[in-house]
Amino acid sequence: xxxxxxxACWWMAGILPGYAxxxxxxxxxxxxxxxxxxIDQVMDIGIRDGKIAAIQKQLDTTGAKQVxxxxxxxxxxxxxxxxxxHFFGTAPDHYLSNGLVAVAxxxxxxxxxxxxxxxxxxxxxxxxxxxxxxxxxxSITRVLSFLNIVGxxxxxxxxxQDTTDMNARMAAAxxxxxxxxxxxxxxxxxxxxxxxxxxxxxxxxxxxxxxVIIDFGGGDHPPLSIEELFFKHxxxxxxxxxxxxxxxxxxxxxxxxxxxxxxxxxxxxxxxxLFDVGYGGASFAFSQAIPAAKAGFFPNTISTDLxxxxxxxxxxxxxxxxxxxxxxxxxxxxxxxxxxxxxAQAIQRQELGHLSVGSVADIAVLQLAPGDYGFWDRxxxxxxxxxxxxxxxxxxxxxxxxxxxxxxxxIVLSYSK
Numbered sequence: 001x002x003x004x005x006x007x008a009c010w011w012m013a014g015i016l017p018g019y020a021x022x023x024x025x026x027x028x029x030x031x032x033x034x035x036x037x038x039i040d041q042v043m044d045i046g047i048r049d050g051k052i053a054a055i056q057k058q059l060d061t062t063g064a065k066q067v068x069x070x071x072x073x074x075x076x077x078x079x080x081x082x083x084x085x086h087f088f089g090t091a092p093d094h095y096l097s098n099g100l101v102a103v104a105x106x107x108x109x110x111x112x113x114x115x116x117x118x119x120x121x122x123x124x125x126x127x128x129x130x131x132x133x134x135x136x137x138x139s140i141t142r143v144l145s146f147l148n149i150v151g152x153x154x155x156x157x158x159x160x161q162d163t164t165d166m167n168a169r170m171a172a173a174x175x176x177x178x179x180x181x182x183x184x185x186x187x188x189x190x191x192x193x194x195x196x197x198x199x200x201x202x203x204x205x206x207x208x209x210x211x212v213i214i215d216f217g218g219g220d221h222p223p224l225s226i227e228e229l230f231f232k233h234x235x236x237x238x239x240x241x242x243x244x245x246x247x248x249x250x251x252x253x254x255x256x257x258x259x260x261x262x263x264x265x266x267x268x269x270x271x272x273x274l275f276d277v278g279y280g281g282a283s284f285a286f287s288q289a290i291p292a293a294k295a296g297f298f299p300n301t302i303s304t305d306l307x308x309x310x311x312x313x314x315x316x317x318x319x320x321x322x323x324x325x326x327x328x329x330x331x332x333x334x335x336x337x338x339x340x341x342x343x344a345q346a347i348q349r350q351e352l353g354h355l356s357v358g359s360v361a362d363i364a365v366l367q368l369a370p371g372d373y374g375f376w377d378r379x380x381x382x383x384x385x386x387x388x389x390x391x392x393x394x395x396x397x398x399x400x401x402x403x404x405x406x407x408x409x410x411i412v413l414s415y416s417k
Contacts, residue, residue, distance in 0.1 A: 022063035023048050026409075030070030030365060034077060036336035036354035045075060046414045047361040050398035055153050067409045070365050073392055076336050077353050078115025078362030080343040083213070083278040083303035084242055084380035086123030087131045087153065096122045097153030098130060099305050105141040108306060110402045112318045113364030113391040115351055116142040116344075117188035120213060120241070120278075120305070121186030124153035125167065125174040126184070131336060136181060140396055141361075144304045144347065145178075145255065146186040149201040159190040167198040172207035182208075184239075191249075193224050200235050205238070209222055211346065213239040213276065215251025217270055226251045226325050235274025239346060240285035243275040243290065243299055243327040253380050261295040268298070277325075278313040280305030285357055292329040300347055302338040314377050319366070319389040324375045327385035332368075365393035365407070 029168070032043040032055065039055075046054040046064075046371045050180040061067050089098030098100045105117045123131035125146055131153075136143045148154055151165040159165075168298075171253045174183040185201040185208075186263075201212040216224045230240070246252045269275055277284065277299045292298075302325060304318050306311065315321060326410050344353030351359060367390045376382040394402040398416035 023053060023059075023065070024216055025065040025068060025361070025395065025400060026059060026061055026065045027068040027363070027365065028059075028061070029069050030073045030075035031353065032075045033336050034355040036341040037238055037356060039355070040333060042255055045355065045363070047398045050361055052355055052357050052359055052361050055357060060083065066412060068365065068393060068400075069407050069409065070095060070392075071373035074366040074368060075334075076113075076364050076366060077340040078364050078394070078396065079113045079339045080116040080118075080124050080320055080347075080353055081109070081114050081303050081306065081339075082118040082146075082239075082343045082347055083120040083276060084340050085122050085154070086117055086119045086135055086208045086306075088135065092156070095154055095156035096307060097124070097148075097155045098134075099128065099155070101309065103311070104135065104309060105139050105143055107316065108116055109141045109313065110394045110396065111391060113394050114141065114257065114318050115364070115367060115394065116144065116349075118144045118146060118183060118347060120146045121148040121154050121188050121215070124148040124151040124165075125171045126151035127153055128178065132178070132181065140401055144181055144183050144349070146184045147175055147182050147410055148186045148188070149204060154188060156189070159192060165195050165240055166197055168200045168203035168207060171201075171204040173211060175204070175208040182210070183349065184211040186215070195220075195233060196226070198229065199313050202233060202235065202238070203360060205235070210348070211237045211239055213241050215241055215278070217247070222247070222253065222417045226253070227262075227268075230264070230273050231271075234273055235307075237274065237346070239274045239276050239301070241276040241278035241303070242276060242280065242305070244285060244288040245283040246285040246288050251337060252288055253297075255289045256287070259287070259291045261292050261297050264265055266295075266297055269297070274300040276301045276345070277303050277321060278301035278305040279303070279310065279321050281307070281315065282378050283311040284377055285316070285379060286377050286383065287379070289328060290383075298325065298330050298334065299338055301343045303343070314364060314375075320375070323385065323388045325375070326387065326389070327383050329353035356393055359397055361398040363395040364391060365395075366390065
């Protein structure tokens with residue numbers, strides 16, 4: 001009897017030789033890149049009950065409900081985009097806070113391998129419950145939030161200039177009320193050359209023990225010093241987004257005259273300030289990115305700043321931004337890390353962004369497709385590349401939710417909350 005119980009336990013754990021385990025999905029023969037666990041080799045991944053049940057060089061397909069034929073493809077953790085705008089709504093004067101410029105996530109994330117999207121400041125402490133009710137609760141994509149320090153959220157114009165609506169204690173209280181959904185605090189679009197929004201957000205961050213993400217600079221000239229921002233206002237683990245922008249209203253990381261990376265920028269990164277892409281519609285310039293890359297400076301995290309303007313302009317989508325950095329000679333594994341494990345750590349969600357046995361089965365299957373590709377920025381500057389990342393399949397919580405070319409056998413999608 002004891003022997004039978006032992007065999008049963010072995011069988012359930014998948015360690016009994018000769019006993020095939022039934023997987024809901026079995027990914028065969030892909031090049032698995034998992035930066036957290038230091039994996040870069042051809043392996044199989046078995047999925048059961050929404051989690052990764054096994055990752056080995058050879059897994060038996062017997063009993064598997066679906067087998068994914070991934071030979072020649074990259075199998076990576078589900079991508080994490082920590083800067084998008086998903087508080088879509090129908091209010092015409094609400095910009096990215098229940099407004100018409102934001103995008104509902106599932107139509108633009110899953111087809112790009114993105115399984116976790118962080119809305120970056122669309123909702124504030126006043127209207128986060130509406131964002132949760134209308135968007136988060138109905139999305140297949142895991143949607144999280146950097147809560148705007150402005151209570152009204154990212155409504156644009158005068159709404160985002162109102163310092164009386166920047167309440168650190170209320171923001172922290174809402175974050176503590178929704179700890180599974182709110183990952184930090186956002187500052188954006190403030191025009192006066194004052195530190196009030198930054199300091200209020202950092203205060204909220206200290207109260208809730210969460211990071212802040214800074215979209216820095218407004219309309220005043222000269223702009224506030226980013227060196228002072230990094231070393232006198234932010235903390236290690238705080239995030240500087242739009243890192244490669246070149247706009248008059250904010251100080252760039254590369255000197256516009258000498259085209260040299262400012263020395264204190266790398267020092268700030270080494271000291272723990274995280275640099276995020278946040279490509280956006282006007283927040284990325286090759287005049288910044290190319291000299292930075294030549295100096296060996298690359299972002300900690302890759303993100304889109306997704307909204308209807310950016311997605312229909314130079315930015316396109318998450319994979320296009322990742323491919324842009326491949327074209328800038330950022331190492332493939334570093335690019336994957338900057339879109340998976342690094343952002344998971346940045347938002348303090350270490351259960352995400354990797355392919356460990358027992359972790360949620362959020363997976364992207366990608367092609368590094370050969371061809372002639374062009375990547376251009378808002379100024380019209382263009383670089384070319386011979387490869388581009390393309391999403392073949394996205395698996396969210398163990399279910400295939402996107403399959404570009406029908407690489408699953410049988411071809412069955414499980415698109416449900």
